[in-house]
Amino acid sequence: MKFSNKDRKEHLFHYNENNEFTHDGIMNIRAHMGLPALCTVKALPTYAMETEKCYFINDEWVKTELFIGRNYWDENAKEMFIKSFPESMPEHYSLTKPPKPKKGFAVRLVNDKWKQLEDHRGKIAFAKDRDNDEKGNYQVEELGVIPNTHTLLEPEQFDSWNIELDVWQYDEARYRPYWAQTEKQWQQELLTKVEAELLFYAQDKQIPEIYSELRKTNYTEDEYYSLLGDRILLNEYVEQDDFPECGRPTLSGLI
Known part of the structure; x- marks a missing residue:
């Protein structure tokens, strides 16, 4: 760098360790002296002070709205902060603060605009x-x-x-298969019990009266025939054309 052999006045533009412009002003530079550190005589470009800042990068001023400390929101409306310049930014983001989500909604960035989207997640x-x-x-x-x-x-x-x-x-049509299955299960369980009692009765008939205390049942002959009738009714029940709408048969009540 060549130094002037005369004192001179220079309009200097200062920046900090992050290369961010801080201030400018006129300074006297003594003969044979260079510029102070962290400044340049290159003029600052016109920029919007409220929304932009300037950085001295590669011996040039770069103005940007993505300055250190500025907040932005990613596409999921999460607030973020710029920590360096230049900084790698997500593909989709907004510098405009998103609105508060309405009840049952979530705010998302869609085509660079904030949208209220229905939120039923987990349901x-x-x-x-x-x-x-x-x-x-x-x-x-x-x-x-x-x-x-x-x-x-x-x-x-x-x-x-x-x-x-x-x-x-x-829907009655949706209920009917369940109803029919329930009735078949009831019929099968009761029929199994009736069959068992009829078998016990037949076995008990073989035991002499003197050993009657060994019998499992004590049905009378009329009750035995009633059980036979129950067996017939139970078998016929599930074979009816209008089963199960026909209704359960009236049984003896012995089981």
Whole structure:
């Protein structure tokens, strides 16, 4: 660097250790003396003081709105702070403060604008078509509107979706298979008990009266025939054309 052999006045632009402009002013420079550290005679570009700052990088002034200490918000509306210049910024961010999310919503940056998105994360979305495995229930993990194929309304066990009313309604056709299965289970359990009692009765008949205390049953002959009638009624019950709407048979009540 060549030094002047005369005293001179220079308009100096000062910057700090982060190369950020701090102030400027006129300074007397003695003959054969160089400039003070952390300053330059290169003029500062015009910039908006409220939203921009200037940095002296590679012997040039660079003006930027991404200055040290400035806050910004990432696409998830999380507030961040710039710690250095230049700093690697996320692909999507905003220098505008996001609005507060409304109840049931979350704020996200979409196409460089803040949007209120429905937030149902953690909830269960129920498939309106309960017989389609491909459209089954699922736990919501992403923001946004629930697809029209699902609803957040939880159905009862025998409900089906009413498209016209847009609600769950009790569906007798959905209940009937369950009802029939329940009745078959009741019939089978009771029939097994009746069969066992009939077998015990037949075995007890082989035991002489003198050893009657060894018998498992003490049915009379009429009660025995009543049990036989119960067996017939139970077998016929599940074979009725209108089963299970026909109703349970009236049994002897011995079992």
